Amino acid sequence: MNRLFKKSIVCFITLHFFLSASSQEAAYTPPALTDSNAWSMILLPDPQTYVKFSRNQPIWELMTSWVSENIQPLHIEMVLCTGDLVEQNNILMPVGQNGNQASANQWRSVARGFSRLDGQVPYIAATGNHDYGFKSAENRQTNYNQYFPADKNPKSQALLKEVGLNIDQQPSLTKCCLRIHRSSRHQIPFYGIRVCPTRWNDCLGKGGGEQTCLRRTSRGIVDALLFKC
Template sequence: MKVFSCFLILTIIIQFSCKAQDAFEFVVLPDTQTYVEEFPEVYMKQMEWVCSQNNRFSFVLHVGDITQNNSVEEWHIAKKGFSLLDGKIPYCLALGNHDMGSGAGKFADTRNTSLANTFFPINEYVANSKTIATFPKNSIDNSCAEYHLIDEKWLVFSLEFGPRNKTIQWANALIKKHPNHKIIINTHAYLYNDSSLHDGDDWYLPQKYGVGAATGDDAVNDGGQLWEKLIKTNKNILMVFSGHILGSGVGKLVSKNDYGTEVFQMLANYQKNVKGVEKGDSGYLRIIKVDKKEKTISVKTYSPWLDTYKTEPEHEFVFNNVKTL
């Protein structure tokens, strides 16, 4: 009987391990700027819930605009929330236009990210995100984290608002050194709410902010340029996540890169002034599940504050037949 029991337990463990290797989940936090500014209780509820799911999620991405006014007070709140995840769930931060500037409320007039780097010191950030490289060195402005999931290696790049030419060069060089890794790009401004790339005559382009005046290696890039210079030319980039855009606040796009491989690109933003977010306190976030066995990437939208899901097609959907998984 003891032998049978041990065999049964071993079988369950093996089956569970195999199942665990088939899929993983992670969280994408859309712009929290107005939560941190006006509804800190909603933001903290988000972070408390994510923390409570530490055995479920492999990592957390923030698409940027962590704060609204890039102020000391708001960064204190932002740090308090992410501190709950320290040592429990790795997290990667993309800095948005509201997370940089010469002073509080100066949205990306300059590429000054001193407060973000003060509240998230580089050594702590590297440890809490599993980062293997940053750009510029000793800053969190751009980072690359590595994870081992579903028996494969993944790189997650978190790129600044309006990634500069030299930032794209850094990312390209790092990707070339990891040709067998699967890659996720996390950045603030990339996709528009009509499910097209953020470029042309679209609102809120990086070029329209103060940082957009730079030239040469410091010149900024919008979504269309980022696709051409980075995403389209690398065969192992699988997903792209972004925020920034209002209106419906959502969009999705599947495009083939230069190698004929599909890239799954998503916009999510549920802050104040987004359509359907009446008071700006909805607290919705995205839950992404990557299933290697089923060859799917599924997306759900959930609010820990309201304890409810958005189930409309633009908020809950599945990408099927993902051949690169």
């Protein structure tokens, strides 16, 4: 009985120490720029990992909520998503270990997360191979346009310079070029596909000076180009 009592005391002291340490966590320090004249571009890779499981979808919304909360403190002027918005573009039933959400729920989740940024900051939601076909680019059909129409985010729509045609010969943001305008810095064009090289060069080369461009095809951002006009 005495031995049991001693063990109980030790357990109680250990638990008390643990709870005391947990209650004394350091206060949250929000991110801040070291240069007040700097600006930020946020990179969000592969939302597919979050939206294919119902338990992970709130993590995706937490990420975009963090971006929304820090637009002003970090001078965020662009959010770039590298693609693979969903795990499967067009499946009607979940496939078990590789997700418990049908494609429609995955698309709704990723679009809902981006909705937290609509009207606040421009973003580019690129497509990846998982965003086409049934599971992974068996064809060039995609549900992208249904969930990411051109007018979804007015901030992004205002930066559109060129739009190409998708497989259905319809204008689509899966093939487009946007440009950020900054009076104090070079214009930075993003996310272009060269449907006609001369036309896209004209689009991307205006404004004079030296410009950096991310050139995008329907398979993703493939290279960075430097324009001198």
